[in-house]
Amino acid sequence: MKELKLMKGNEAIAEAAIRAGADAYFGYPITPQSEVLEYLMAERPHERTGMIVLQAESEIAAINMVYGGAACGRKVMTSSSSPGISLKQEGLSYIAGSELPCLVVNVVRGGPGLGTIQPAQSDYFQAVKGGGHGDYRLIVLAPASVQEMADFVDLGFELAFRYRNPAMILTDGALGQMMEKVWLKEPKPRMTEYPEWATTGKTPDRERNIITSLELDSGRQEKFNLKLQAKYREMEEKEVRYExxxxxxxxxxxxxxxxxxxxxxxxxxxxxxxxxxxxxxxxxxxxxxxxxxxxxxxxxxxxxxxxxxxxxxxxxxxxxxxxxxxxxxxxxxxxxxxxxxxxxxxxxxxxxxxxxxxx
Amino acid sequence: MHPLVLQYDGDSEEKISKIMTEEIIIAGFGGQGVLSMGKILAYSAIMQDQEVSWMPSYGPEMRGGTANVTVILSSERISSPIINTFDTAIILNQQSLDKFENSVKPGGVLIYDGNGISRHPERRDINIYRIDAASEAAKLGSAKAVNMIVLGGYLKVKPLVELQNVVKGLAESLPQRHHSLIPMNEKAIKRGMEIVNTVHEVG
Missing domain, CATH: 3.40.50.920 (Rossmann fold)
Incomplete structure (x- = not known):
């Protein structure tokens, strides 16, 4: 049922993830986004929907858990703040190169380096120009209210699956920490059927699915690069949102x-x-x-x-x-x-x- | 599905005349209940269908130092949750008084707890009220009631939120296991309404 709450942006992201029917969240705490993990731990979503919440040993482990979950066709996500998102860039590049959907939240703080825990928007280039190595793009959503922090979780998953591409919510410490009124959506059930490309175990009636970002044949790799670019052009055609x-x-x-x-x-x-x-x-x-x-x-x-x-x-x-x-x-x-x-x-x-x- | 384009062309003249917006800063020591007072106020306003924002200072200063929160209540969509002048400042210690006295808009309201204050507010272009909540809380036998006494004082000066909605707000913002404390909080709010004193009013 729809519910009206007063919530912090970080908490709204966490609650929206449960309601979006996410299968798993893998994270590692960092200010100013620790409330995402804290809220999920306190809320025990495995009892509500069966969603898994796991505190990984590092940001790098978390993004690679996301890689694994996404390869199985599951709705998986992670969140962090700037220094932690830098650590995740290798994983993100592999996920984009493997054409996998997932949601990554960056609650940005000031940099470079450890910088400050206060809000900033200095990770724009990293978010929209690729971030990791290779020619790839993320779908980048920029909420401006706690309501959009919640709404963009479901939207992010939806776009990520539609384009088989990682999506990012790029927000900042101020939106993460502030409380506003938020209408929470009706919960969606978790998926019971997975996309045809997912590595869910080979059955006799189909070829095996392979998820990889490796292609040693130059001709085929160039073709793949062009395919990715066509996908990004289609996003530019159909998915631009503004106010x-x-x-x-x-x-x-x-x-x-x-x-x-x-x-x-x-x-x-x-x-x-x-x-x-x-x-x-x-x-x-x-x-x-x-x-x-x-x-x-x-x-x-x-x-x-x-x-x-x-x-x-x-x-x-x-x-x-x-x-x-x-x-x-x-x-x-x-x-x-x-x-x-x-x-x-x-x-x-x-x-x-x-x-x-x-x- | 989220719409691709949102358009907002400002409010009509008729609507503007009815807009109520109250921009508040609440500041004091960490542990005085500054953030929770703001949260209860915000929840109370939601109960009467208003838009709200609650923007805390966060970071290392929360541990033992000063804490402050900006709360905005409005009949309209709230633009910036971060502002540098306020309609009302609710001040619980000297440091915060020194920091925010000059941030009150001319004609605005400053409410302060006089306990522990050596330099009192000096401005003559704002309305100043004093509420000695810390000593009153001690009399009530509950040091934790300070913020609710101050909230009562604020509601007496600016009755923007109805008491019954504050009680509903309390119920929403307190976990179930603390609901037995609601009557005590209500009592503290009512006491605050009684003991708030006018120091200076702009003509």
Missing amino acids: TIECEDAEYLLVAYGTSARICQKSVQVARENGIKVGLLRPMTLFPFPKKILREMAPKLKGILSVEMSTGQMVEDVMLAVNGLVEVEHYGRMGGIIPAPDEIVSVLEEKFIKQNYYG
Whole structure:
């Protein structure tokens, strides 16, 4: 049954996983996402649905358990935060190379290295450009509320299975730790039948299934690379998701995802109170990136400001999308600092509106 | 299936006139029940169909140091859960008073527990109320009631949430095994409503 709860983003992810009919979660604790594992342990999902929850000996072990579970056609997931996600990159590359579905959650903290436990968005490149070695992409979902933290778990699994590709929820410490109202979906039963490619034991009526990312024949490997690329192009065609906020008459556009998008929503209000027509484009999928809508909006705009809690990563995708049609600038705070709504409006004025005084 | 495109074009004039948003910071020592006061307030607002957000400071400062939480209650979709000015500041120690006194919006509300305060609030453009909750809790024989006494004081000053919804909120946020404590908490809230004092009000 649908249920209304007040939950932390991390807890919402965990509860949504049980309700999405996940078969297993493998994880290793790290701030600021430890509540995912804690909630799952406390909730005893094996008694509710039969779902397995296991604390692995390391992040690397966890992602390889995910690899194994996914090879058997099961709905499996892991979660971690930035340093832990770096450790998982080898496994992710193998999973992508084996065309397996799974869900990985990155509750991002500031880096590089161990960095800080405070929220950041500095793992954008790693998430959307591949992350591990080889030409591959993850489906990357960027929730901006606790409700979406819950909703994107089911969506992530659905897309991962549709495309036989790993999906990632890219979020951050602020969304992981904050509580909001969340409508939890009706629980889905776990699967009882598995995809035809799954290694579930060979039966006499079919060929054996082989899951591997190894192909020593160059011709066949190139063909496989092209197949993956075709899959990514299809995602770009069909799976782009975004939200527009007050874009209709906007002269300036903020582009932001996750926590930054929430701050920018307030910036839009503040700017409009000051008579500046600002809108917000909030990508909900970071790969595939909402290029088309940006290109369509560009000719009507006087400037775009990409707002990220990083030194400027998504701004490159914004620039590629508009391809010089309009000026694009970046504003970011780092180290766990979250920009204030009015600070963003000042930057927008500084970069686009006041510049005429100097020029 | 999640929709591919969401569109939000702001609120109509008519709707804007009815929007209620209350942005609150609650700050004190870790262990004073700052985070749980915020959680109960948030749950209470949910009981009357409002939107809420609860954003804690997290990290090493939680262990023994100061704790604070930003709670937003609104009749509308909440934009930023992280803000730097507040309609109301609820302050339980000197450190937090020093940190947040200047973050209250002009005309806003500051409620503080006077126990242990040496430098009292000085602003004259905000409404200031004092509630000596720590000493009152000692009288009630329950040090843990501090946060509920303060919550009572807040609800007296700003009756945005009905008491019956706070009781429902308590039931939702406390585990079943602690439900026997609800009447005691209710009593503490009512006591808080009685003992809150006006220090300064803006004309």
